[in-house]
Amino acid sequence: MPLVVPGVTNQSGDKTEQWTNKLVGKQLHDGHESNETTDLDNHLQLFAKKELPESHRVIQPGQMVTKDFNPDRLNVHVKEDGTVSHVTHVSSRLQNSITSAPRSKLKSSVQRSLRGSLLSxxxxxxxVIDEVLPKKASLEQMKLPDRASLYVLDGEPVFFQHDGNTLLPHLKLVHRFPAAFPTVRIDRGAIRFVLSGATLMAPGLTSQGGRLxxxxxxxxxxxxxxxxxEGHWSRELEKDEPVVIMAEGKEHACAVGLLVAGTKEVxxxxxxxxxxxxxxxxxxLWKLNLD
Structure with a gap:
């Protein structure tokens, strides 16, 4: 039987946090012992694979995976030595079809705060900040799945954020002001994977067509x-920093997200x-109808 984790709710973020606490830094093994077992020779804690939830997959370094919508599947990412580096659940529902929701106008004080966060x-x-977000703008907020918010100005998407975290530019804003955001570039072979919602892996950036x-x-x-x-950004980008993803042979950006590894580490x-x-x-998010 899979291990039952007390307190796990239907929120993907809550489940992810629970499994992060249980798995990160431990090594998966095929035995029957619980996660309290320790490999004394290597000073590693072990976690029995049989105690993972029934719906899971173990992702090896460099393995390319697609992100089909399966909200209960646990993705366990492991390092070269087999220890768990991090875990995720389903790809964000922002990658799937989204139904337009009612919008609410934001107070001037909230808009000023968001403007300051953007500039920071x-x-x-x-x-160009007065074009992106004029001081007397009528900015609206739309609630999206997965505790995300989209900010809309005059019917156009500007930026979004998950659960109050880092503000990320909508690709339509990136296309208007491409020089305002740090970039990396993927090679031609990685384009179809990125545009299917797969995790961007290092080989797509370190190859001849990629740019770090x-x-x-x-x-x-x-x-x-x-x-x-040649398409190289002028400084190294840090883990958790927002980045725009360009593509070899293409003029416009194809994706935007947060780095899970710094570019020097990559x-x-x-x-x-x-x-x-x-x-x-x-x-x-790209296809969302705001009319």
Missing amino acids: TYPLLEP PEPREVSEEDGGEGVDA KDKGKGPVVEEAHFLGDG
Whole structure:
């Protein structure tokens, strides 16, 4: 029988937190012992695979997976040595069809706070912030699945966030102001995976067609940080930092999300997940009808 975890609710985030606490740093094994067992030779705690929920999959480093909508399946990501690095549940329902919901107008104080957060997270937006979010704008908030919110201005999507976390730009905003957001570039072979909702893996960025940052000296006279002629961003990007995903041979960005590994780590290891749960061209957020 699968292990029953007390307190797990129907919220994917709650389940994920529960399993994160139980699995991260432990090594999966095929024995019958519980997760209290310790491998004394390697100083590792072990977790029996039989105690994982019935609906689960173990994802090896570099393994490409698609994200079909299965809200109860546990995705267990393991490192080279077999220890669990992190866990996830279903891909965000924002990747699937979304039904338009009522919008509510935000108070001026809330709009000022959001404007400040945008500039703090994306300082390159400053020259165009009055176009993105005018001070006297009538910004509206739409509640979305998975405790997400979409912010809409004059019928156009501007940015969104999950459960009050980092503000992420909608791709339509990225296409209007492409120079305002840090970027990486995937090779042609990775495009179909990213546009199907799969996790972006390191090989799609480290190959000949991919582009990761190449740090260099920049100055205000040169316009500050940005991409060079070859498509390399001017500084390393950190884990949990927002990033826009460009594609080899394409003019416009194809996805945006949060880094689960810093770009220097991606270069050093050359494998593993880089961006999960991205908002991509053709997903539910892109197709959402705001009329």
